[in-house]
Amino acid sequence: METPQLTMIQQVARAASDFQRQRTGHAPKAVTAVLSEGTLVITLHDALSPAEKALAGSPAGAAQVQEFHRQLFTSSSEPLRREIRRITGLEVREAAAEVEPATGTVVCAFASGTMVQVFLLAKGEPVEEPIGCGTR
Numbered sequence: 001m002e003t004p005q006l007t008m009i010q011q012v013a014r015a016a017s018d019f020q021r022q023r024t025g026h027a028p029k030a031v032t033a034v035l036s037e038g039t040l041v042i043t044l045h046d047a048l049s050p051a052e053k054a055l056a057g058s059p060a061g062a063a064q065v066q067e068f069h070r071q072l073f074t075s076s077s078e079p080l081r082r083e084i085r086r087i088t089g090l091e092v093r094e095a096a097a098e099v100e101p102a103t104g105t106v107v108c109a110f111a112s113g114t115m116v117q118v119f120l121l122a123k124g125e126p127v128e129e130p131i132g133c134g135t136r
Contacts, residue, residue: 056101
């Protein structure tokens with residue numbers, strides 16, 4: 001039986017999950033990756049270890065977990081950057097990571113001179129107001 005080929009974005013998501021597991025010893029429960037016009041955003045869901053989640057229970061601990069993951073990403077993301085380049089054929093110019101300690105979500109953004117804004121939304125009931133973009 002043949003194994004189906006993974007799409008480019010599935011390959012990136014798998015590489016990010018493997019990278020997280022190799023770096024921290026803890027694999028995320030799920031990975032979401034979106035590639036659009038030179039910007040790649042990878043979200044690692046439930047990516048913190050049980051010890052990190054416990055530490056993040058206080059504001060000081062949450063700040064410590066966030067800083068640890070930022071530094072870890074900055075100092076060790078080169079292999080993932082190379083893998084993204086191999087998979088997509090695009091050079092990574094900028095990369096950043098943010099952690100939401102309360103949910104264990106890690107968001108990694110790889111951009112080519114683009115400004116990236118990331119909003120982690122709370123789970124629950126959707127907002128009833130219309131959502132739009134524009135000026136008055």
